[in-house]
Amino acid sequence: MSGKQKNSGRPTAWRLFVNNRLALSGLVILSVIILLALLAPILPLASPDETAPAQRLIRPLGDGYLLGSDHLGRDLLSRLLWGTQVSIAVGLSATIVAAFFGSLIGLVAGYAGGKVDNSLMRGIDMVMAFPYILLALAIVAALGPGLMNALYAIAVVNIPFFARNIRGVTLGLARREFVDAARLSGKGHIRILLTEILPNVLPTIVITMSTTVGWMILETAGLSFLGLGAQPPQADLGSMLGEGRKLLFTAPHVSIIPGLMIFLLVMSINLMGDGIRDVLDPRLKSGALSRPMAKTEDARNITPGNRDQKTGTAMEVMNLRTEFQVGQEIYKAVGGVSFDLRPGECLGLVGESGSGKSVTAMSLLGLVPTPPGRIAGGEVRYEGEDLLGASLSRLQSLRGGKIAYVFQDPLSTLHPLFTVGDQICEAIRAHQPLGRAEAWKRAVELLNKVRIPNAERRAHDYPHQMSGGMRQRVGIAMALANDAEILVADEPTTALDVTVQAQVLKLLKELQRESDAALLFITHDFGVVSEICDRVAVMYAGRIVEVGSTDQILTRPAHPYTRKLIDCVPVMGRREKRLEAIAGLPPVVNRLPAGCAFADRCEAADDDCRKGELLLEEMSDRHAVRCRKAKEAA
């Protein structure tokens, strides 16, 4: 991600803009229009006001009139170019006037804050309480029709857009250190506004200008169209359109042509405006996000059919590989993970964030978002079936049914706009043919089961009305809704505080025992592992580096990484123990080193460790390790 960009440097704003094909075509169209309008005086054209009664209403392309003539026999092409000139000039002037006063108000309000800000913004809100054009009409009504008055009116109604945007940015800047510093150095307010703040709000002003100038051209043309702007003999595109309208049925070209010009003008400006905004403020870029599909893409070279599964396993994962493609880079988040899950057992999948443990869990039922994720290889077997290649409808029948998930942060994983009862009902009815009332009853039972007091009443609560612990109980209730055989819990207690964590953990354990479901428990915390897991698989950089029973791992950790993770567990009453986190960061999974991925952070590492492929080798009964030194050490 970093290398390439460092070499070529950051792309310039201009490059970014030019790379945006739409914005570029906007620029080209606009340039052509402006050029033609500016060249109007020197092009071999008839005067726009020269009448020729004998040549009235000539159609386009007829008799030396490229675009035809109007009811007075005036050359439409000439009038069009002159009118375009007027329309652009008026729209641009209105934009500048609005930008000037709007920015001034915004700067003062944002910089002064307090009462000044309050009363200025009240005024702005009042102006915005008017329907846009209506206010302009009222102003024109007071000042009287005319092009200049239309210009003022349109400028005034656009002031609020500038004032609001600029005030927002200024408000943030006015509290920053460099402004304080300038103030302390004795600079006056006006100088600070002009030298410190204005340069920083300039991009916002430019963005607002580029997104409003099209509107202003359109609206001034509109006022002229209504007969309230340009008055004859002066003509802009709007007044041409307005006059032509009277001839709509006999000579439609007289009104269609100027309208087309307004449209092209406004569209090219809008295209450019979008481009400018994307360059100056990439956060607002629309449509940059891609939508995740309902199922992870299966990009394996071979799709293994169904076959018998290892006996005595609820689920068998073999050599699972999941990748993310971001731009040209491929991140191998899961690089060949294998494990068995037996009925009724709890297997802990442990590792730091970024180790690939969550992605492993999400891969099982195709819940890794595509794009950018995809399954690159391996098998996940449930009842002999290859789940990675299963159809979406098959996955949907398993999801929340035989295989259910409990997610990490229940505030973001529960839908904020539905009651918890409703959400549990939905989970039930996705898999059982129950009516609403029955499902609701069952939902309340489930809430009772996860020990939510007053379940009947709380079922009507929305997630935000519950505490974190209660919400996670709801998450668990949802997972239990259809008697799952396999529960996958992805850091279910990480977002909770310590006492609540213990309660939820205990509950989960009990419910799992009771239902005899297999539990795949993902966590980074060995303290939690010792509470709940029968077996543990430790993951590092997308692979399992050690696997064994909880007892084996906790008493005889064989991999240096496992030992460090265990050392990280806070010991009661000894906070400083936690500070002994593992030095260094896990490797980025788009460029894994040869040999042991942990070598850079391992104290026992030597040259041997950085060579070849390391295997997961059995140490003792079902205790396996991926480390060259493990055998010697043991």
Place this chain on the structure above:
Amino acid sequence: MSSYIAKRLLYAVPVLFGLTIIVFLIMAMIPGDPATAILGSYATPENVERLNRQLGLDKSLAEQYWIWLGNMLQGDFGRSYSLNRPVLDEVLERFGATLILAGSALLLCSILGLLAGVYSAVRQFGWGDRLITLFVLIGISLPSFWLGLLLILLFAVEWKLLPASGMYAIYGGGDLPDLIAHLTLPAITLSVVATGVIARLTRASMLEILRQDYIRTARAKGLGERRVIARHAFKSALVSVIPVIGIQAGFVLGGAVYIETVFQWPGIGRMLVQAIATRDILLVQGGVLIVAASYVLFNLLADVLQHKLDPRLKT
């Protein structure tokens, strides 16, 4: 809920006051002798004198405002000199026609915009999405008054499918089908820009929402994709789009001025244009105030609707 509505209504009162202040100030900008300007140059001396008294021009601006406001609160919006009838009567009559037009346009752009936006997001980068994106691009740059003329040429002149102007047929008609036939073209024209804006926003917010954790939860529950999108994602999108629909109400009410002129719809917009041309200032004043007030109510409606959908906004 009803207490919330009451509270919002209460908040609307100062906004309405603000509107009257702004309109008053704009009218105070009129150059020259206000009474003559307001009544026009055809005014009789008696009328000028009466208005001068009515406006209390010897008093301060604030006092003038209070008197003016007091009169309006008593239903006295003055008399339109060009129509020779009370402003309030004329304005209320015209407002009904505008409400029908703007209301149907608003309904149309909400439905079409939401549908197009959702479809576009779900089929991101597909042909349907590209087509909709192109339509949006064109739609938001179209001068609506020009589009209206094009539609008249096509549907009324070329194909003779729909009437080109008015609200009812002059002979016969007057029933609902007749109204709908007359309403179709202006309502479509008026809704185009707003449809584009709403579609664009809906698409962006759907794309954002489909990446949320709670959508993954919905999928992990085993829900069908249709339900995930139509229920879980759409409801969230609606919550963020509704305020924008409220704002679009302002553009639609304002845009009605053009459309009513193009289609000779007997609404308040066309009345305003005529009133400005004849310098019938009192009529302008009344018309602007009633449309602005209805915009405030539209926004209030959007606000209440949003609160109804989003329980997090209730405290």
